[in-house]
Amino acid sequence: MSTVSRAGRPGFVWVAPAVTFFGLFALLPMLAVVYLSFTVYDGLNPPRWTGLDNWTRLTADPLFVESLRLSFGLTFASWVLQTAVALPLGVWLAGRPRSRAVLAALFFVPLLMSSAAIAVLWGTLLDPNFGLASVLGPLIGIGDGNIIGDGRYAFAAVILVIGWQYMPFHTLLYQAAARAIPAQLYEAALIDGASRWRTFRSITVPQLRDTIITSGVLIVVGSMTTFEVVLILTDGGPGTATRILPLHMYLQGFRSFDMGYASALAVVLLLLGTALSLLIARVTGYRKMTSQREGM
Template sequence: MVTLSAPAKGERRQSQRPGPGGRGVARPGLGWALPATLFFALFAIVPLALVAVLSFTSWSGLGSPTFAGFDNWTALFHDPVMIKSLWLSVLLTVLGVAVQTPLSILLGVWAAGPQRNRAVLSAVFFIPLLLSATAVSVLWRALLDPNFGVPAQARWLFGDGNLLGTRTGAIGVLVLVGAWQFTPLHALIYQGATRAIPTVLYQAAAIDGAGTVRQFFHITLPQLRNSIITSVILMVVGGLTTFDTVLILTQGGPGTDTTISAYYMYQKAFKGFDFGAGAAVALLLVLVATAISLIVVRISGYDKMAGTKEGL
């Protein structure tokens, strides 16, 4: 008779899972995460730390940086253009989330279905995802040209055709271009998540008499909760760090009406040769993006749900 003894006090029991032969196999140790950790530290943590240090210096790009204390940060919060750029970044991000989220959910759910020619149509729609942001911006710049673009051919709809000449028009174009390019990415996320939903849920709902719309709101959307959180966080980070689209389409104009924080950082560092101030703007963007992402996770309750799953 074999007696199983309980682990001694202070001894940690190693969790095991059955292997191919039925024998217990220990979970991978922390050593497996070492390569990814080193890669992340080398290309993310170290550059971020260097930017943080640079934000407290004065450097024109030549010679050695000189310590400036909190001068860059003080000037930053007293600069009306910087405050305006931050609000514009948040505005574009909110508008991007509001436009892209419902479109990507509907497209992703549709693409996960068995419709005829679904695969071909999905592939066509996902083409913008294969293009670089620079190519997309140049394309839309030509399409929206007030002299020979689409607005010039439909002045009854666009007036003088200079959409990028007004604040409302320029912001609307930036939101449209961002949605056109990145909605397919988030639709792919929802497509994969929708296909992972057990079909037995829809079968049971159909037996109870639930139609397509009711199944969507009572089964599909709740099951996509985690994917929605992930998608929104990606949109927030992408929206706050948008740069090349603004550089090519509006260059911060008209005036400073589309000078978002990332473009303002470019102006400070690479046009004004004040890399210390540019680093301060970059670090502030990182803090804002992190704070908004944490707020999204907190409001959604994803952290509590993850903790409950770990406890199980």
């Protein structure tokens, strides 16, 4: 009788906990931020409605334009770098030799570290006084080794550090997906005399299409919202060379105590992240994903 009773429950009963959790901890805060974006609020006194003042201020804020450009640059560079490294490395680690398992264990160490720990670690390594940068700097044309203190190289350093942090995760995605590819496909390619490059291009990459799209969405959303590493490593400097949009929002809200304007920046960030994710889903056909093992 209890089984029948459970089976007869309306569908909303089963989703009620998840919907409640999402409403309390995601939807309500988002609505609150949207409201604050139309107010002047310093975090202490009650918000005061000002209409579209914060939104018109966006168009006149040169730091907003610069931070937006840097965020797009970080997103694109992260996608290119992390995909170019994680995809072939994940496929290679999907092999069976024990040496690959040992290398994989070492490579996945950054997954165990927090963003703050990674930023502190690389801040020490890139210190021009006693870090490795003082040795490596002259070798790459930076005489004093002040990589994160030079506006020409700081942004590239941030991209590399963030890539080092997240590439193991995406490598793990590709490794798992590569191991799920049917061995019959590779056996047929071997019989046909296909080279390794042709096999990788014609079998492995098409079979990993859905994983590539999923990884790309995660990289885009993550790059548009990350700021802890930049905050600790460069604090947006030198000058504004690494002041990406999430960091600009944080500095406006928690250092300038301009919560209203910071809320407007947060809404822009939310809209951009959502729009980019939907664009990727639309262009790549993410919503039409089907099994690639039908008929196997």
